[in-house]
Amino acid sequence: MDTPAPDLTVLERFIAIVGAPHALCQAEDIEAYVTERRGLFPGRSALVLKPGTVEEVSRIMALATETGTRIVPQGGNTGLVGGQVPDNSGLEIVLSLSRLNRIRELDALSNTITVEAGVILEDVQRAAEQADRLFPLSLASQGTAQIGGNLSSNAGGTAVLAYGNARELCLGVEVVLPTGEVLDDLRKLKKDNTGYDLKNLFVGAEGTLGVITAAVMKLFPKPKGVEVAWIGLESPEAALSLFTLSLDRAGSSLTAFELIGEMPLSFVAKHVPATQRPLAQPYLWYILMEISSGRSAADARSLCEEILAAALESAIVADAAIAQNMAQGTAFWALREAISDAQRFEGASIKHDISVPLASIPEFIQRGAEAVAGVSPQARIVCFGHMGDGNLHYNISQPVGETADAFLALYRAMNQAVHDIVRALNGSISAEHGIGQLKRDELIATAPPVAIDLMRRVKKAFDPAGIMNPGKLI
Missing domain, CATH: 3.30.70.2740 (Alpha-Beta Plaits)
Structure with a gap:
């Protein structure tokens, strides 16, 4: 059965919840919220709502359930699979979490930070840094990506090797259900065996079960020393051998191990101004390796040098450069982060x-x-x-x-x-990156039927009216 477009009276009721200044109705204002960065999924919407409190989110969801209005939660709109934008029907309302942007608490003793969904990832990193702590989730889009979106997509990034993805960094969540009920599970506990782990149903659900409005995230002690190396080698097999050697020597001090082909590096060198290749000659493959030490900068340096010396002696690697200072280490990482943007210039x-x-x-x-x-x-x-x-x-x-x-x-x-x-x-x-619209049909066609059936049962239990981010995931 087709869903009718929200009539003017219904839209006015939604606008009244957040106030006219926080409701976008004009096409030119809405455009940025219905356009995803790769341009694969054009969308339309009659309204973008920007609530400023959890209570407003609750009232929006209760009204949406009452009227059968479809809601698309959105964070920084940095997703790559079309999970955060409405479809082209014009029947879906975008719910922007950008005004829920407070850091509610930073508990350095418990190593936790409680943040609202609209807090930008880079701001969480900065707050942790100011408290002499580390928030390790790191993405190319961290200057615009928001924590709610990171959790909804179970974001990964460059530090998963040592610290885990968004799900593993999350201790508790606050979620508004489609009915408007609020699940307050903002606990700091690392051990809690009191029934189902509900938070993990919402992390990675891409906004199809409820709206994450806040979360308790883990912090870590800042490393006392960090070394970054750029390594040239001839094959993925050599890269795998280097990883095994590095993990054996460094253990949890191996905090990043990125594989990069010569083709993407050549795109960066061609399209990013003032690019400097770290090594004197090109190789088929490169590794960007990071070693972190909780003891000292000298310890990190010694461990990095030890690994590379052993790899060179065993002819696993052809050449390597260790960053001589923080600026050079940042430059090495900038090469890695520039790949996606550089590729766009190649068509x-x-x-x-x-x-x-x-x-x-x-x-x-x-x-x-x-x-x-x-x-x-x-x-x-x-x-x-x-x-x-x-x-x-x-x-x-x-x-x-x-x-x-x-x-x-x-x-x-x-x-x-x-x-x-x-x-x-x-x-x-x-x-x-998640499933979104891009991989939904393939997931349904290829995943075990029992798994799809279970996911659909969960979806129906949480969202019987089918209003939460429809057409995404399953």
Whole structure:
């Protein structure tokens, strides 16, 4: 049955909850909230609501359930799978959490920070830094991404190897249910076996079960020393050997291990001004490695040098450079973070966010190249990502001289070719970006039927009216 568009009276009731200054009704004001960054999922909406309190969110959801109005929760609108934008029907209201932006508490003794959903990730990092603590979640979009969105998508990033993803960093949540009821589970406990772990139903649910309005997140002691190294090597097999060596020597002090191909680095060198390659000559593959020490800067340096000396002696790596100061270390990381933006200058791209067992990464890369060539022989593979936790961003740029439209017509065929290999290796087609609209149909078609049925039962139990972010995930 089709959902009727909210009539003017209903829209006025929603606007009255937040006040006219915090309700966007004009198309030019709404545009930024219905457009996702890759332009794959154009959306429309008659209204964007920007509540400033949990009570306002509660009233909005209660009214939405009463009137059958579809609600799309949105954080910083940095998602890459279309999970945060409305569809093109114009029937869905966008619920922006940007005004829920208070840091409610920072408890340095308990190593926790309680933040509202609209707090920008970089602001959480900064608050932790000021308290001599570390909040390790780190993403390229951290200057605009918001904590609520990070949790709803179970964001990963570059520090998952040592600290875990958003789910593992979250101790408790405050959630407004579709009925308007508020679940207050803002506890700081690391151990709590009192029934189902409800918070983990909402983390990673992409706004389909309720609206996360606040969360208790873990903090960590700041490292006393951090060393960053840029390493050149000839194969993914060598990279895997280096990872094994590094983990054996460093243990939990190995805080990042990023794999980067020569193709993505060449794009950065070509399109990002003043780029300096860390090594004298190019290699087929690179590792960006970070070693952190809770003892001292000298300890971090010694451990990094020890690992690289052993790797060079064993001919695992061809060359390496250790950052000589903080600025150079930041520059090394800037090369990694610039890849996605640099790739855009090379035309259209077909992107994959996959994970496979760590030992299967070399096999995936080999078989992936063969699969890509079978779909588009001249396509350029832009492979990089969080090798330490098995997550690769396996992006395919259009061939030189081919039109974007012709290349993007291969999107489904390319996805299937790459994802077939991922599934054959017992991997995941979505490691950290989520499902959203982009991968919804594929998830439903390929996941175990019992798993899909269970997810749909959970969805119906929490959202019987079907108003929460419809058309996403399942």
